[in-house]
Amino acid sequence: AQSVTQPDIHITVSEGASLELRCNYSYGATPYLFWYVQSPGQGLQLLLKYFSGDTLVQGIKGFEAEFKRSQSSFNLRKPSVHWSDAAEYFCAVVISNFGNEKLTFGTGTRLTIIP
């Protein structure tokens, strides 16, 4: 089945340390990939997206992600995390089914930041 997998349920990082959240997709065609963030009591917010072109994409809040077709991955990175980055992060892929396109999410990675 076409899907996206986030292998890490929960990650704890010290403030100021670097971060990498993993995402693997399973999709036959060129995927449209996204990272969304969900803070407590907030709606999901788009961090960045990849459609084509440069495989390293920059997003908001200092995040970036790299698309690697050979590894079917789209990992999210940040060089130095801030306490405000504590949230739930979702990788997602647009799946096209007979012209109907919908965003399908992974199960999420909860990020905890320690001082």
Place this chain on the structure above:
Amino acid sequence: DTGVSQNPRHKITKRGQNVTFRCDPISEHNRLYWYRQTLGQGPEFLTYFQNEAQLEKSRLLSDRFSAERPKGSFSTLEIQRTEQGDSAMYLCASSFRTGREKLFFGSGTQLSVL
């Protein structure tokens, strides 16, 4: 741009009751989506509209669920004869034209079925 608005924020109901949620998308957005999210899971697609037309409905959606988007503006999601398994956060999102664009999400309606 006032964002996507969902009402109510919280709903507590007894099993067997009917509930209805409302979503007001960003005004110029043609597409409107409903998702359901349970604790520890990512949002699961339920259904979506292109203007007033409901184009796809998930197999997760039983016959007790119905959604409408009259006149292509706001949308309602109704659950009839609620069950405890319906307890979840119901999220609404909208986008300008296609499913490949950025989705703007509302804050959701948290449903608790007792």
